[in-house]
Amino acid sequence: MCGIIGYVGEKEIVPLLIDGLKKLEYRGYDSAGICVINENGELECDKKKGGILDLENGVHDKKIKGMIGIAHTRWATHGEPNEINAHPHFDCKKEIAIVHNGIIENYSSLRELLKKEGHVFVSETDSEVVAHLIEKFYAERGDLKESVLKALKIIEGTFGLAIIHKNEKKIIAARRGSPLIIGVGEGEMFVASDVPAILNHTKKVIYLSDNEIAEITKDGYSIENLDGKLIDKKVYDIKWTINQIEKKGFKHFMLKEIFEQPEAIKNALRGRIKDNKIKLTIDLNSEDIGRIIITACGTSWHSSLVGKHFIEKITGIPVEVDYASEFRYRNPLVKPGDVVIVISQSGETADTLAALREAKSKGAKIIGIINVVGSTISREVDSGIYLHAGPEIGVASTKAFTCQITALLLIALMLKQKKSALDVTLLNELFILPEKIQEALKSSDEIRKIAEEFKDSKNFLYLGRGINFPVALEGALKLKEISYIHAEGYPAAEMKHGPIALIDENMPVVFVAPKDSTYEKILSNMEEIKARKGRIIAVTNEDDEKINRLANYVIKVPKVCDELLPIINSIPLQLFAYHLADLKGLDVDKPRNLAKSVTVE
Numbered sequence: 001m002c003g004i005i006g007y008v009g010e011k012e013i014v015p016l017l018i019d020g021l022k023k024l025e026y027r028g029y030d031s032a033g034i035c036v037i038n039e040n041g042e043l044e045c046d047k048k049k050g051g052i053l054d055l056e057n058g059v060h061d062k063k064i065k066g067m068i069g070i071a072h073t074r075w076a077t078h079g080e081p082n083e084i085n086a087h088p089h090f091d092c093k094k095e096i097a098i099v100h101n102g103i104i105e106n107y108s109s110l111r112e113l114l115k116k117e118g119h120v121f122v123s124e125t126d127s128e129v130v131a132h133l134i135e136k137f138y139a140e141r142g143d144l145k146e147s148v149l150k151a152l153k154i155i156e157g158t159f160g161l162a163i164i165h166k167n168e169k170k171i172i173a174a175r176r177g178s179p180l181i182i183g184v185g186e187g188e189m190f191v192a193s194d195v196p197a198i199l200n201h202t203k204k205v206i207y208l209s210d211n212e213i214a215e216i217t218k219d220g221y222s223i224e225n226l227d228g229k230l231i232d233k234k235v236y237d238i239k240w241t242i243n244q245i246e247k248k249g250f251k252h253f254m255l256k257e258i259f260e261q262p263e264a265i266k267n268a269l270r271g272r273i274k275d276n277k278i279k280l281t282i283d284l285n286s287e288d289i290g291r292i293i294i295t296a297c298g299t300s301w302h303s304s305l306v307g308k309h310f311i312e313k314i315t316g317i318p319v320e321v322d323y324a325s326e327f328r329y330r331n332p333l334v335k336p337g338d339v340v341i342v343i344s345q346s347g348e349t350a351d352t353l354a355a356l357r358e359a360k361s362k363g364a365k366i367i368g369i370i371n372v373v374g375s376t377i378s379r380e381v382d383s384g385i386y387l388h389a390g391p392e393i394g395v396a397s398t399k400a401f402t403c404q405i406t407a408l409l410l411i412a413l414m415l416k417q418k419k420s421a422l423d424v425t426l427l428n429e430l431f432i433l434p435e436k437i438q439e440a441l442k443s444s445d446e447i448r449k450i451a452e453e454f455k456d457s458k459n460f461l462y463l464g465r466g467i468n469f470p471v472a473l474e475g476a477l478k479l480k481e482i483s484y485i486h487a488e489g490y491p492a493a494e495m496k497h498g499p500i501a502l503i504d505e506n507m508p509v510v511f512v513a514p515k516d517s518t519y520e521k522i523l524s525n526m527e528e529i530k531a532r533k534g535r536i537i538a539v540t541n542e543d544d545e546k547i548n549r550l551a552n553y554v555i556k557v558p559k560v561c562d563e564l565l566p567i568i569n570s571i572p573l574q575l576f577a578y579h580l581a582d583l584k585g586l587d588v589d590k591p592r593n594l595a596k597s598v599t600v601e
């Protein structure tokens with residue numbers, strides 16, 4: 001939930017670290033801090049409550065110079081967001097500085113122990129204990145890496161850590177459960193939570209695995225496991241460009257990412273359909289599969305629900321969908337022969353990773369649908385496919401959602417082709433989907449006008465049926481997370497079993513109402529709302545007199561086949577949530593209380 005960057009080299013260090021933090025701000029933005037070993041060999045530090053700009057303004061006047069530094073953007077877990085709890089944290093003598101992402105589970109017992117030994121704590125965080133523990137061992141051995149190794153053997157919980165000591169010309173980095181990468185440059189080295197932080201400087205990246213510790217100097221690095229065994233790690237060449245992670249003239253990353261969907265879907269499909277056959281790097285034989293379980297969190301869980309609909313329809317294989325956070329804790333009945341698909345944009349979600357490990361330990365075959373290349377989940381699955389959607393920076397997931405649905409459809413078709421030829425019409429529809437999305441995006445201005453009418457609403461209901469019910473869930477999630485308006489997604493037919501009691505002129509209802517087998521039923525549900533004075537916004541591909549009469553606002557989307565309806569119908573709902581939140585003047589890319597990747601349970 002927090003972002004880390006560290007640098008060893010000869011560039012001007014403060015602007016470099018601040019720029020890196022800005023690229024990581026999506027990981028946390030309630031406070032930030034920086035610490036550099038200055039030219040006098042002292043630790044010089046600044047911390048601020050608030051975003052990176054607050055830190056930048058404060059640190060500017062200090063004119064800190066040095067060659068080694070670490071910085072952090074925080075998303076609070078222990079201790080309120082304030083300057084004292086902001087990272088870096090220090091030992092008693094202010095010789096050691098640490099930045100930490102994760103949770104130290106045994107921090108309170110360690111803190112008590114260290115206090116008894118005379119250590120003085122200043123913050124309420126779990127992280128500060130790490131600095132004091134290293135201080136204790138450094139006093140014995142005088143070697144930073146050795147001291148960190150000893151501390152890591154005692155610490156329970158998760159960490160991505162970067163540590164400096166004023167007398168040592170290096171950064172020590174370590175990870176367990178929280179992502180950390182090493183950036184390899186020419187005469188300079190980096191450590192960071194994620195690639196965008198260092199992409200301005202290098203494209204060569206090493207992904208640390210759990211229980212690995214790296215010693216980073218200006219001229220190189222070495223990586224060991226906790227037993228001190230040297231590890232030879234692959235250096236990845238990152239293909240993303242810095243342009244891809246900037247806003248390209250859009251007001252927000254979220255809007256840019258909504259508009260990137262035609263390209264993102266093209267990339268998700270690229271090279272995967274040839275001669276009417278699906279080619280994926282997934283090793284699955286439909287005959288051997290007893291059942292498929294899909295597990296994920298949040299938006300990725302919604303795409304899983306869509307996937308269930310067409311995987312069952314296309315392959316005849318039963319599919320269950322489970323929240324990863326529930327799956328991991330209920331001792332799930334998983335048997336060898338089961339296939340578990342884990343879906344994660346970031347590839348770092350703690351609950352999804354734990355669900356993966358649980359399923360693996362029970363003998364299931366694990367398939368991943370992941371966006372971030374080299375992420376922890378992508379490295380632990382048996383096989384999988386990358387979305388190739390490009391970096392998603394806006395906290396509210398958009399392009400990853402539609403690409404996940406595309407990937408699930410490809411998997412369903414791949415399983416089907418082992419038994420019979422594929423439906424060429426569906427394949428052709430997939431090819432022209434990017435154009436259809438482009439068409440749907442043209443409604444953006446019209447949707448903004450509709451959003452203007454509803455921006456003071458306090459509640460919303462989103463209704464859909466069948467394969468479009470998860471779209472209603474996703475539409476409601478988008479609205480609530482960025483506009484802070486309460487919104488509920490519901491299967492339209494369930495409305496009369498309770499939620500209809502809520503309907504009056506103050507309860508706008510968004511209907512996902514494409515012309516499919518459920519269309520007439522959906523129109524009846526609209527009649528029920530209309531009779532109770534509810535205001536209706538309908539997303540549809542139909543243009544008949546009935547829907548125009550029933551809905552106060554009709555947003556048209558292009559016609560697509562049933563399997564692709566959830567993708568095309570999501571576009572106006574993403575735009576509606578975006579425009580409404582923007583009209584309310586909210587920080588769309590960094591909604592309060594949320595972080596892009598949820599690496600704690």
Ligand code: F6R
Nearest residue numbers: 298299300344345346349396397
């Ligand atoms: C909502 C959103 C979250 C994520 C969820 C899982 O817009 O982004 O609900 O979908 O935290 O994240 P990933 O897909 O990275 O595992």
